[in-house]
Amino acid sequence: MLDKKYKPYVTSCREFDLEIGQRTLVMGILNVTPDSFSDGGQFTSVTTALNHAIAMIKADADIIDIGGESTRPGSEFVDAEEEKKRVIPVIQELKRYINKPISIDTYKASVAKAAFEAGANILNDVWGLQKEPEIAKVAAEYDVPVIMMHNQEDTVYETDLMEAIKEFFEKSIAIAHEAGIKDEKIILDPGIGFGKTVKQNLEVMNRLEELQALGYPVLLGISRKSIIGKTLDLPSHDRLEGTIALNATGIVKGAEIIRVHDLKEGVRTARMMDAVVRGLYEE
Numbered sequence: 001m002l003d004k005k006y007k008p009y010v011t012s013c014r015e016f017d018l019e020i021g022q023r024t025l026v027m028g029i030l031n032v033t034p035d036s037f038s039d040g041g042q043f044t045s046v047t048t049a050l051n052h053a054i055a056m057i058k059a060d061a062d063i064i065d066i067g068g069e070s071t072r073p074g075s076e077f078v079d080a081e082e083e084k085k086r087v088i089p090v091i092q093e094l095k096r097y098i099n100k101p102i103s104i105d106t107y108k109a110s111v112a113k114a115a116f117e118a119g120a121n122i123l124n125d126v127w128g129l130q131k132e133p134e135i136a137k138v139a140a141e142y143d144v145p146v147i148m149m150h151n152q153e154d155t156v157y158e159t160d161l162m163e164a165i166k167e168f169f170e171k172s173i174a175i176a177h178e179a180g181i182k183d184e185k186i187i188l189d190p191g192i193g194f195g196k197t198v199k200q201n202l203e204v205m206n207r208l209e210e211l212q213a214l215g216y217p218v219l220l221g222i223s224r225k226s227i228i229g230k231t232l233d234l235p236s237h238d239r240l241e242g243t244i245a246l247n248a249t250g251i252v253k254g255a256e257i258i259r260v261h262d263l264k265e266g267v268r269t270a271r272m273m274d275a276v277v278r279g280l281y282e283e
Contacts, residue, residue: 002212002253002254003212004212004254005212005214006020006215007021008020008022009184011184011185013101013121014142014143015121016101018122020184020187020217021217021256022278023270023280024256024257024270024274024278025062025256025257025258026060026061026063026258026260026263026267026270027062027063027065027103027219027221027257027259028053028056028057028064028261029065029067029223029259029260029261030052030053030065030066030067030090031067031070032049032067032068032086032087032090033069033078046089046090050090050097053094053097053098054098056263059263059264060263061100062100062101062257063101063102063122063257064094064098064101064102064103065104065105065122066087066103066115066120067087067104067106067124068082068083068087068105068106068111069083071194080108080110083108084111087111087115088115088118091115091119095118095119101121102119102121103121103122103123103124104116104123105124105126106123106124106125106135107125107126107127107131107132108131109132109134109135113138116138116142116144121144122144122145122147123138123144123146124147124149125146125147125149126149126151126191127149127151128148128150128168128169128171128172129146129148129172129175129176130168130171133175136176136179136181137179139176139179140179140180140181145186145187146176146181146187147188148169148173148176148186148187148188149189149190149194149221150165150189150190150194150195151194151195152168152194152195153195155195155196155197157200161196161200161203161204162203162207162210162211165190166213169211169216173186173214173216183216186217187216187217187218187219187256188211188214188218188219189218189219189221190208190218192205192220192221192222192225192227192246193222193225193226193227198227198231201225202231205227205246205249205253208249208253208255212254217256217257218250218255218256218257219256219258219259220246220250220257220258220259221259222246222247223243223247223258223259223260223261223262223266224239224240224243224261228242228243228246229242240262243262243265243266244265244269247260247270247273248272248273251269251270251274252273252277258270
């Protein structure tokens with residue numbers, strides 16, 4: 001068992017309570033984009049997005065993560081107004097039909113604010129509050145949990161890889177604290193697939209437990225990513241086994257939340273690993 005710097009606790013995300021550390025939470029991915037690397041264009045209408053979200057809830061997703069701008073390499077920039085047009089109607093419709101927390105995957109302060117007004121419960125920022133630092137004040141205003149992901153424009157690291165990631169997070173945490181975000185609202189994501197080569201991604205996975213030193217829960221988002229495709233020479237639609245292997249590794253190394261496309265398999269992976277790692281099994 002890892003020596004985590006925190007005990008299981010409950011943090012509020014508006015009308016919901018999120019239990020951190022009791023069991024592995026599973027976040028379902030809902031991309032309402034035309035160009036995401038794995039499922040782009042599949043859920044761009046409100047109806048298809050709603051149906052997919054309902055299916056993920058039936059498969060026991062704990063959180064639904066909605067994104068309106070692809071972050072795959074080479075993707076085109078989406079301005080805030082277009083991003084709002086994509087995500088806000090979906091959030092509004094989901095709030096009518098599902099009873100689970102919704103996270104908004106954005107780094108833009110105005111999109112985050114509009115999403116929280118529409119009912120979103122969690123901020124998932126792929127730039128760790130550093131692209132638009134004012135987003136931290138928005139998150140503090142609505143008192144929501146904040147997932148801060150490590151990211152950078154290139155793959156050059158002047159120092160040890162994990163130490164560089166920790167330094168990035170220390171800056172993000174400082175921005176959060178200055179804005180009034182409490183420690184129990186902070187979740188860290190090492191950013192597998194962002195600003196890292198395949199070899200660097202594998203190193204982060206191998207050393208993931210080192211993030212425990214910062215004292216915050218870790219979210220792992222590796223579903224169908226190129227770390228799997230390039231290691232196994234597989235296209236994005238055929239990376240399920242690799243995803244399961246990396247999620248299981250991440251849970252052993254301390255991840256509290258896994259972000260997945262394939263809910264049934266993700267939930268089963270989490271429950272099996274929790275039986276082993278957390279002792280959550282009763283005869």
